[in-house]
Amino acid sequence: MKKIEAIIRHFKLEEVKDALTQAGAHGMTVTEVRGFGRQKGQKEQYRGAEYVVDFLPKVKLEVIVSDSDKAKIVDTILMTARTGQIGDGKIFISHVSESIRIRTGESDESSI
Amino acid sequence: MLARMRYWGLATTAMLLCCSNSVFAEETAAPAAAPAFDTGNVAWMLTSSALVLMMTAPGLALFYGGLVRKKNILSVFMQCLFLMGLMSVIWAVYGFSLSFGGTSPYIGNFDHVLLKDILPTAPGVWPAQGTTGIPKALFMAFQGMFFIITPALICGAFAERMKFSTMCVFMILWGTFVYCPIAHWVWADTGWLCEWNTAAPYRAIDFAGGTVVHITSGISALVCCLIMGKRLGFGQEPMPPHNLTYTAVGAAMLWMGWFGFNGGSAVGSNALAVNGMVSTHFAAAAGLITWAGLEWIQRGKASVLGACSGAVAGLVLITPGSGTVTAMWAMVLAVIGTCVCYWACTTLKSKMKYDDSLDAFGVHGVGGITGALLTGVFATEMVTNPGRKLGGIDGNWAQLVPQAVSVAAAIGIAVVGTTVILKILDATMGLRVTQDDEVQGLDVTQHGEEGYIFY
Amino acid sequence: MKKIEAVIRHFKLEEVKNALTAANIVGMTVTEVRGFGRQRGHKEQYRGAEYTVDFLPKLKVELVVNDEEVEKAVKIIIESARTGKVGDGKIFITPIDEVVRIRTGETGSTAI
Numbered sequence: 001m002k003k004i005e006a007i008i009r010h011f012k013l014e015e016v017k018d019a020l021t022q023a024g025a026h027g028m029t030v031t032e033v034r035g036f037g038r039q040k041g042q043k044e045q046y047r048g049a050e051y052v053v054d055f056l057p058k059v060k061l062e063v064i065v066s067d068s069d070k071a072k073i074v075d076t077i078l079m080t081a082r083t084g085q086i087g088d089g090k091i092f093i094s095h096v097s098e099s100i101r102i103r104t105g106e107s108d109e110s111s112i
Numbered sequence: 113m114l115a116r117m118r119y120w121g122l123a124t125t126a127m128l129l130c131c132s133n134s135v136f137a138e139e140t141a142a143p144a145a146a147p148a149f150d151t152g153n154v155a156w157m158l159t160s161s162a163l164v165l166m167m168t169a170p171g172l173a174l175f176y177g178g179l180v181r182k183k184n185i186l187s188v189f190m191q192c193l194f195l196m197g198l199m200s201v202i203w204a205v206y207g208f209s210l211s212f213g214g215t216s217p218y219i220g221n222f223d224h225v226l227l228k229d230i231l232p233t234a235p236g237v238w239p240a241q242g243t244t245g246i247p248k249a250l251f252m253a254f255q256g257m258f259f260i261i262t263p264a265l266i267c268g269a270f271a272e273r274m275k276f277s278t279m280c281v282f283m284i285l286w287g288t289f290v291y292c293p294i295a296h297w298v299w300a301d302t303g304w305l306c307e308w309n310t311a312a313p314y315r316a317i318d319f320a321g322g323t324v325v326h327i328t329s330g331i332s333a334l335v336c337c338l339i340m341g342k343r344l345g346f347g348q349e350p351m352p353p354h355n356l357t358y359t360a361v362g363a364a365m366l367w368m369g370w371f372g373f374n375g376g377s378a379v380g381s382n383a384l385a386v387n388g389m390v391s392t393h394f395a396a397a398a399g400l401i402t403w404a405g406l407e408w409i410q411r412g413k414a415s416v417l418g419a420c421s422g423a424v425a426g427l428v429l430i431t432p433g434s435g436t437v438t439a440m441w442a443m444v445l446a447v448i449g450t451c452v453c454y455w456a457c458t459t460l461k462s463k464m465k466y467d468d469s470l471d472a473f474g475v476h477g478v479g480g481i482t483g484a485l486l487t488g489v490f491a492t493e494m495v496t497n498p499g500r501k502l503g504g505i506d507g508n509w510a511q512l513v514p515q516a517v518s519v520a521a522a523i524g525i526a527v528v529g530t531t532v533i534l535k536i537l538d539a540t541m542g543l544r545v546t547q548d549d550e551v552q553g554l555d556v557t558q559h560g561e562e563g564y565i566f567y
Numbered sequence: 568m569k570k571i572e573a574v575i576r577h578f579k580l581e582e583v584k585n586a587l588t589a590a591n592i593v594g595m596t597v598t599e600v601r602g603f604g605r606q607r608g609h610k611e612q613y614r615g616a617e618y619t620v621d622f623l624p625k626l627k628v629e630l631v632v633n634d635e636e637v638e639k640a641v642k643i644i645i646e647s648a649r650t651g652k653v654g655d656g657k658i659f660i661t662p663i664d665e666v667v668r669i670r671t672g673e674t675g676s677t678a679i
Binding site: 002035058060086088089 | 594631
Binding site: 183345348349350551556560561562565 | 576577578581609610611612613620624
């Protein structure tokens with residue numbers, strides 16, 4: 001199993017979610033995060049006090065998939081989350097050794 | 113405020129004639145009848161009192177609360193709420209008496225301690241407030257609301273770092289030794305700065321509290337942040353407002369509440385109150401677009417905080433002149449004054465490097481001073497003083513002298529009073545929370561609660 | 568590639584970010600989290616009902632770096648996030664299989 005973590009733009013969330021559901025993802029976890037990569041922060045001024053806000057708001061989407069679904073899910077995110085502008089975000093893929101459904105105790109792929 | 117009620121002699125007589133039937137009817141029913149009160153005046157002053165209370169909380173609490181970091185939101189709300197309790201009790205016990213009692217030019221006395229002769233003196237007998245047509249108790253309550261909001265304004269300067277216990281003691285002493293005397297100087301009939309005291313050496317125009325409320329609180333705020341020092345990490349860590357939505361809601365409530373603050377200072381439901389409300393409204397409007405416009409020109413965007421700050425600056429600026437400056441001139445006054453406040457909050461503060469957390473000095477101190485002086489320019493006989501040349505536009509530039517004297521007096525008592533009180537408290541109780549507590553936030557360390565709890 | 572997850576104190580974020588950026592480690596995601604380790608929670612009272620708040624607010628900083636940069640990044644975080652008092656936080660390191668930049672579709676080290 002793999003965990004796919006995608007940092008994406010807020011307004012892309014609905015589109016990505018719909019596409020992922022169609023592609024067979026059964027669930028996902030979404031967190032509001034802030035971060036930066038290549039995208040420059042923005043300047044904010046409060047009564048003359050200026051702050052460079054490096055941490056821009058993004059959405060982090062986490063989905064656990066079977067190894068065989070990985071490529072399809074990553075492609076789906078790439079296609080739907082992309083605008084072509086700096087700040088589209090990143091995808092991190094890591095290995096998950098086990099997953100357990102709390103209600104039933106079933107583990108592995110059936111619990112995804 | 114009181115003596116503006118000269119007119120009211122006439123109005124009251126008229127009213128008494130109109131209502132004589134019912135008055136006599138009551139007298140036959142109850143032999144110890146109270147003086148007849150003017151229902152219009154009473155209704156407006158009841159409304160105004162409620163409006164001014166609303167300025168402190170939720171108005172000011174939201175306005176200030178949104179500007180701090182989220183670990184300190186409750187501490188700001190608590191400062192405002194607690195002062196509603198604390199200052200009210202002191203006002204009833206001796207504050208009102210010390211402000212409005214007696215006939216000395218300099219300080220009140222203890223004639224009205226525990227509201228003696230303010231509350232009913234016999235069953236159903238309510239002492240009247242001069243010729244205003246309202247009971248003394250209502251006048252006392254209205255003035256009490258000012259005794260709450262004035263110290264609450266200072267909280268903006270030491271937000272996010274002052275010990276709660278010390279703040280309570282500070283406010284009791286500040287109210288007693290700074291507010292009560294200056295309220296007496298400016299608003300008691302015999303005060304040495306009172307506009308309607310013909311025997312006063314300097315008849316300064318301060319209709320609703322430019323000197324008494326805004327200069328004293330604003331200057332005390334500056335003294336507070338100078339003596340207490342900066343917040344930990346000031347200048348290195350970002351400290352942007354945590355919720356400008358609150359601030360915007362708070363600013364809107366302040367605007368509305370100010371109609372009671374200035375309109376109610378007429379102590380009646382009359383033309384003076386109308387001018388108080390109308391001038392106030394248009395000054396706030398002009399202040400808002402001035403501040404936001406300056407930002408728009410300087411940095412390409414008009415900010416929400418800028419719009420809120422401008423509106424409040426406009427309100428502060430017109431406060432002393434809201435009984436004598438007409439709406440058109442009020443806008444001119446607000447535009448000039450808001451530029452000064454804008455400069456103080458953006459340029460002066462960063463040059464002088466003091467940490468006035470929420471710009472209590474930049475808006476209230478600077479706005480109060482500018483407003484008091486400009487009142488000497490724009491006050492006119494047109495409002496309710498036919499035949500009495502008031503300000504520069506009436507040709508009476510000499511009015512700037514009493515205005516300047518009242519400004520200097522307010523600055524003087526605020527600087528001396530606040531410095532002495534803070535030095536004493538610093539030596540005895542300590543002014544600031546510990547560094548650890550400041551890092552953790554005042555909500556948890558001072559009150560054991562969180563504004564945005566996890567569950 | 569490795570993901571470094573550091574749970575740190577709020578007011579240390581700026582320092583950590585600046586130290587990492589100065590060392591050319593650019594990009595990170597920050598989440599507001601609550602948790603506890605050795606640091607004891609505090610008691611809060613609401614109308615006499617007392618709660619022990621064990622979950623204290625912290626910030627979780629996540630960054631993905633090449634294997635050879637892990638040591639340097641961890642050292643920088645430790646140095647900049649440390650106060651020496653209980654509650655400084657923890658660092659967790661996990662392997663990442665793959666990184667994709669959404670805008671371009673690049674993968675591997677260049678996508679970091």
